[in-house]
Amino acid sequence: MRSILTALAATTILSGAALAEAHGPDLTGTLRIVSDMSNPAPRAVMEDLAERFEEMHPDLDVELQVIDREAWKTQIRNTLSANPPDVVNWYAANRMMPYVNAALFEDVSDVWEEIEGLDSVKGALTIDGAQYGVPYTYYQWGVYYRQDIFEELGLEEPETWEQEIANCQVILDSGRKCYTIGTKFLWTAGGWFDYLNMRTNGFDFHMALARGEIPWTDDRVRQTFANWRELIDMGAYIDNHQNYSWQEALPFMVNGEATSYLMGNFAVAPMRDAGLTDDQIDFYQFPAIGEDIPMAEDAPTDTFHIPAGAENKEAAREFLKFVVSADVQTDINRGDALGQLPVNAQSEVDEDKFLEQGFAMLSQNSPGGVAQFFDRDFPAEMAALGMEGLQEFMVYPDNLEDILQRLEQARQRIYAN
Amino acid sequence: MFPTPIQKRSPAAQIAYQSMLPLALLLWLLPLLAVMAFSARPDADFTTGNYWGWPSSFEGVANYTLVFTSEMPRYLLNSFLITIPTVIGTIALSCMTGFALGIYRFRGNILIFFMFIAGNFVPFQILMVPVRDLTIDLNLYDTRAGLILFHIAFQTGFCTLFMRNFIRQLPFPLIEAARVEGVAEWRIFVYVVLPLMKPAIAALSVLVFTFIWNDYFWAIVLTQGPDTQPVTAGITSFNSQFRAAYHLMSAGSIVAALPPVAMFFLMQRHFIAGLTLGAVK
Known part of the structure; x- marks a missing residue:
């Protein structure tokens, strides 16, 4: 176990504010945290959090173990059942459902009664009226585009589907592709479906589809695919996208062969690393399609949970409250830390072109609701089959009928239990 | 039965062998050579799609230090x-x-x-x-x-x-x-x-x-x-x-x-x- 007891007397940056907060009950013993924040920057955030929490509670020994993010996705089952720590990282919505159903996550509704400013994300942590974790960060999705190419072609950020299509035609005529995408690992196609379906049929319909309440063969679902097909038939997407990971699809945008990328905010960092300046890239909200359908967004949320088998639940609860407090939220989501959006509405967002736009979009221009993402909102099995179908549709749009029948069969089987 | 040693084959066969061998070797080692070359590239090369071209900078020391x-x-x-x-x-x-x-x-x-x-x-x-x-x-x-x-x-x-x-x-x-x-x-x-x-x-x-x-x-x-x-x-x-x-x-x-x-x-x-x-x- 990585004991951070030995860590140097810590953080001068925010310790003033943190120490001024109420310390709550005197916590003792050991708090074991298993985190999947394994990138350098998030890792520093997590280590800092553990350090500060330990400082606030002198009698508490905080043990932090950081596990590779991908590895954690398979290890969590093992860890929760075999060797449960006191706090773990995971994801909201359907991703936490199996662990809630298996009674491996603690009900933390009592913690939610004592925290403020998290109303917008509460739904994603709620199952059957109880909350099973707290969020600590999320990020927006949207269309990232080459501003310089848009200017060269005299294009404006589109607000309607007609404008989006018209823009795309101009881009295609200039010898470029409209959108880069890499569907090798399927989920990127899920992003497109989420937006097209939420814009065509609305957030509530989309979530009902995720819950298995609507057949895949429904005409409204077909309309979503028909809208999608407009772009596919235009040749809007790069060729052979089924061979690329999302990362391998980035060069097309960086090199100007494609102009836009429907992606999460994490795409900005590698674009900047590759030499694109903030004058060359910009962001717009996915345009409206149907009339009078309130805008809704994808904003995947990462979370903290208490395993049901935890030993120091009192300290774990305090830690959860600590993490979601407005100050801590502001601090850990800064551009040089997680570089994402704080979940607490009372937090401040860092001065960054994309974070500011994202925060504004999610807090003011997403009245329909906030979805987690295709593979987090749909049950795992349905999501896996669904994304395969979406990828197939993007490559062979004529197979649509076949795909929808297959997905409908899967729906009837999967949601039956 | 036994393959004839290459030294005893015709000159044409010998030349073909000698020219194909390095080629086969190169093909065989290509994945390994790619890994070696990648280890000296900067992160940005992978975002600009520069996998096989000349590295935009040599980051071998930095990468291995990291x-x-x-x-x-x-x-x-x-x-x-x-x-x-x-x-x-x-x-x-x-x-x-x-x-x-x-x-x-x-x-x-x-x-x-x-x-x-x-x-x-x-x-x-x-x-x-x-x-x-x-x-x-x-x-x-x-x-x-x-x-x-x-x-x-x-x-x-x-x-x-x-x-x-x-x-x-x-x-x-x-x-x-x-x-x-x-x-x-x-x-x-x-x-x-x-x-x-x-x-x-x-x-x-x-x-x-x-x-x-x-x-x-x-x-x-x-x-x-x-x-x-x-x-x-x-x-x-x-x-x-x-x-x-x-x-x-x-x-x-x-x-x-x-x-x-x-x-x-x-x-x-x-x-x-x-x-x-x-x-x-």
Whole structure:
């Protein structure tokens, strides 16, 4: 176990504010945290959090173990059942459902009664009226585009589907592709479906589809695919996208062969690393399609949970409250830390072109609701089959009928239990 | 039957051979060369799509420095701490089992021998769940000791087969002579048989070392995190939440591959001896 007891007397940056907060009950013993924040920057955030929490509670020994993010996705089952720590990282919505159903996550509704400013994300942590974790960060999705190419072609950020299509035609005529995408690992196609379906049929319909309440063969679902097909038939997407990971699809945008990328905010960092300046890239909200359908967004949320088998639940609860407090939220989501959006509405967002736009979009221009993402909102099995179908549709749009029948069969089987 | 040595073929065949060989070699080594080249590239090259062109800058030093200042040294240390005890344990056990099965004639000898061999025919993947449960029950889950014990148990089967057959080929009169002299059985093992087994021990050590060093499956099943995991499982820790760090993974892979490669070149003679030991009588 990585004991951070030995860590140097810590953080001068925010310790003033943190120490001024109420310390709550005197916590003792050991708090074991298993985190999947394994990138350098998030890792520093997590280590800092553990350090500060330990400082606030002198009698508490905080043990932090950081596990590779991908590895954690398979290890969590093992860890929760075999060797449960006191706090773990995971994801909201359907991703936490199996662990809630298996009674491996603690009900933390009592913690939610004592925290403020998290109303917008509460739904994603709620199952059957109880909350099973707290969020600590999320990020927006949207269309990232080459501003310089848009200017060269005299294009404006589109607000309607007609404008989006018209823009795309101009881009295609200039010898470029409209959108880069890499569907090798399927989920990127899920992003497109989420937006097209939420814009065509609305957030509530989309979530009902995720819950298995609507057949895949429904005409409204077909309309979503028909809208999608407009772009596919235009040749809007790069060729052979089924061979690329999302990362391998980035060069097309960086090199100007494609102009836009429907992606999460994490795409900005590698674009900047590759030499694109903030004058060359910009962001717009996915345009409206149907009339009078309130805008809704994808904003995947990462979370903290208490395993049901935890030993120091009192300290774990305090830690959860600590993490979601407005100050801590502001601090850990800064551009040089997680570089994402704080979940607490009372937090401040860092001065960054994309974070500011994202925060504004999610807090003011997403009245329909906030979805987690295709593979987090749909049950795992349905999501896996669904994304395969979406990828197939993007490559062979004529197979649509076949795909929808297959997905409908899967729906009837999967949601039956 | 036997292929004609290339020196005796026609000049045309010789020229074709000589020109194709480097080409085949290059093709064969291409993945490895790519990994080497990637390890010297900056991160940005992967975002601009510059995989095969001239690197925009040479970041070899920076990448390898990053590898050595990350968790990698710890994973490497774990690899050594897992591999070396396993090699010692397996060799020690299989020397003894090989001696017992090779020298003594007792009822059930063949049966026991078959059981050792039969273990090798079990695809180890099907043991995943029971072994994981076992290590949890023994409180050995996520410890190096658990991984070492399992590796020893699983490798001993193959090594016993190897050792027993090797000992069978030793001249039996040597042992009989020692017995006539009234030497205790354990002394015969230590002073007569063990010295004769040195080539087998060397060959097996090299083999087992590379097997265990390259193990990935059990490393991810039985251990978690940098405190216990060996380097094969640790390389992916360079990947971040959204991005694969190809340049760092490449550099890390090369560092991780060095010990077995060094082992191979240092002990090449024994390695080949080990593969062909017993192939010809």
